[in-house]
Amino acid sequence: MDKSDKTLWAELVTRVARAQDAQAFTMLFEHFAPRVKAFLMKSGADPTTAEECAQDVMATVWHKAAQFDPARASAATWIFTIARNRRIDMLRRDRRPEPEDLPWGPDSETDQFDALALQQDTEKLAQALNALPEKQRKMIESAYFGDLTHNEIADETGLPLGTIKSRIRLALERLRHSMTEQKETT
Structure with missing residues (x-):
């Protein structure tokens, strides 16, 4: 990725933040969603989970584009940081017992x-x-x-x-x- 690509991605995120520019978001989505999915699969997510998570990441980009600061990070770094955090959240969620896995009935006497x-x-x-x-x-x-x-x-x-x-x-x-x-x- 050269400097012009970095500038383009930052400009697109800024357009989404300022005007909820659907065309800019589409360009971001088409470029980053498959890359985020591949990143998540490389980190151990199954394809379905990676796809759902990638869509969640891109929805977050849409909703939180105003939080992007090009002075702090490139658009790619910002998006992949969101993806990494979602992956951590998925791992935490997966480690929690589901309600049906919790014991029912009275516990043994404490x-x-x-x-x-x-x-x-x-x-x-x-x-x-x-x-x-x-x-x-x-x-x-x-x-x-x-x-x-x-x-x-x-x-x-x-x-x-x-x-x-x-x-x-x-x-x-x-x-x-x-x-x-x-x-x-x-």
């Missing part, structure tokens, strides 16, 4: 000591979360309770990806330290 210990750990974690600085707590809540990827948090907050990762890493270190400290005092 030992009262285990139930009390779990309740205490939950309360300690809630206290540790509340003790975090607000910016770090919000990142943890988005990543772990909101189930957002780091890139999705960056898109949502407008913060650089590095800032998101640093805040989450620092928050996890604080939580780990706080939980360890609380266990040592009990």
Whole structure:
């Protein structure tokens, strides 16, 4: 891909962002959708899943074209980053049990000591979360309770990806330290 191709793709994404230009999107779709599908298949997705994911990626390009910043990345890099994130989301989803895979009926009797210990750990974690600085707590809540990827948090907050990762890493270190400290005092 030469410089003129990079300029063309950036211009097309910009046209989609500014005017929802269907012709520009069609050109992007025809070029990138097969490449995204091939990329996803090389990373282990079956053809049907790769096709669905590629279409989802291109729909995201249509809806979030305004978030593209040619100063930060080329259009191809931006689109393939979306594809990589969708692939990660697919892997996470595939690892989750489906409702029919979850056990039904009453669980075996939980030992009262285990139930009390779990309740205490939950309360300690809630206290540790509340003790975090607000910016770090919000990142943890988005990543772990909101189930957002780091890139999705960056898109949502407008913060650089590095800032998101640093805040989450620092928050996890604080939580780990706080939980360890609380266990040592009990």
